Amino acid sequence: MNKVVSFTKIFLIIPLALAIASYATVVSQELLDDYYYSGPKVLVDASRDGGTWWAPQWEEEGGFNPDLYHQGKHLADHLRSLGMRVTELPRPFNITAELLNDFDLVIRANAYPKNSYDPDEIDSYQQYVANGGALILLADFTSTDDPDQLALNFGLNLQGNLTATVDSFTEHPITSGLQPFVFHAGSILVEDPPTDTLELGFIGSHTAMGLLPYGFGQIFFIGDTAEVTFARQPLTENLFVYFLSIEGLASQVLFADLDADAESGLLDKLEAALSSHDDGRLIPMNNQLQAFINQVEALRLSGRVDSVVADQLIGSAINLMSNDQGVAEPGCPCWSPEDIAALPMKKTSAFCISDGSRLDIYQEGECEHSFGVSIDANGDLSCVANRFDCRKLPDLGGEFIATSEGEFQVCMNQIFSRCEELDITPPDYP
Secondary structure, eight states, X not given: OOSOOOOOOOOOOOHHHHHHHTTOTTSOHHHHHTTSOOOOXXXXXXXXXXXXXXXXXXXXXXXXXXXXXXXXXXXXXXXXXTTOEEEEEOSSOOOOHHHHTTOSEEEEOOOSSTTOSOHHHHHHHHHHHHTTOEEEEEOOOBBTTBOOHHHHHTTOOEEEEEEEEEOEEOOSGGGTTOOOEEEEEEEEEOSOOOTTOEEEEEETTEEEEEEEEETTEEEEEESOSHHHXXXXXXXXXXXXXXXXXXXXXXXXXXXXXXXXXXXXXXXXXXXXXXXXXXXXXXXHHHHHHXXXXXXXXXXXXXXXXXXXXXXXXXXXXXXHSXXXXXXXXXXXXXXXXXXXXXXXXXXXXXEEETTEEEEEEEEOSSSEEEEEEEEETTOOEEEEEEEEEOSSSOOOOEEOOOOOTTOHHHHHHHHHHHHHHHTOOOOOOO
16 A cells, blocks of 8 residues: 555445436435535634634634635645545634534644633543544643643643744654654643653654544644644645545554554455545445454454554544444445435435445325335445335235336336325325
8 A cells, every 4th residue: 555545536426316306306406416425524623713723814804714814724725625625613613522523533723712612612522532533633832821721631731832843753654754843832741641642743852742542533732833734744744644544544554563464454454445445436445444443343352452552443444434424334425414304205214235325215194105225336226125004004015126227217106106006195206
């Protein structure tokens, strides 16, 4: 795996969207656009920024506008150019677990005043990272009287107002190729961090940046924002490849010091996932990442991988699965929750199966009716189930119809024919 994954958008056309749209006219073009998979979702929490991110914009000038110049625009636009979907939070803004959980990566821009997060917001951050979230914690100058409460609650006591050079580094994928750089009014760790912290960059003997495992997630912290905010290389590229690409997960495997067989088995699965990713085949990619997770769990149970390392590998793999879904039900690329809610049926659901994805639609009325449509990894459709359950006419059973790709009309005709045969009111499709 010797190539860096680009974040160019992967276009996965779902024929089912076009087929169903002729019946569900309330599905707008905007919703249909969701059938194209975009890059990772990145949140910039600049809600407590004191000028590092939003300057020279201020509230009295009419609010914060990400389209206008501000210091953080360098980084935000760089990430957008890589295909990432970037949201920048204005100040003030309330941070919730629901907000954070919608993103693959969160960048906390320097907070000022440092104690402005309330306990519920800090708890939301801790839940997000513990559940597998990736956090880049950008700090800056601080003092004992005005500490960075979010960092402190993760066990990172960053203090100081230093202009000095970060002059040495620990070997790691994040530090690959780094040359010494200058902190401008930055902070350093003044107490020992949590046990599993990997200290990555130093000003003399003091830690200036590092990587903290936390539950299933990871936190990269740095005591000055400029090197990241201005998208200087190679640190910026290293960070986002590490957190948001299969290539980065492979580097984590290589750095985990596993035995040769374990390392080779995990890399083989990532190689297959990377190939599926590059071909735009997201369902196979998810399945291969799930196989990777299963193997990590097996290695943990056999004592061949440290539990903390296992959590990090699993959390990173979960974060790479498309559509931000969990391990048990990896995301289907064909239906978003908004699409489902817009359909004119009473109840709908969408989920993944071993070789594709499945949409089930239920129409309530005089006779309850349901039908299911499957789409395989090649985009071929089949109407796999068409069932009527009428309390007035029990034990009708069901029938199963298969169609070739695009012949969704066959399935719909069967629905109306069955209704006519039973002399009942058909579902009210538009």
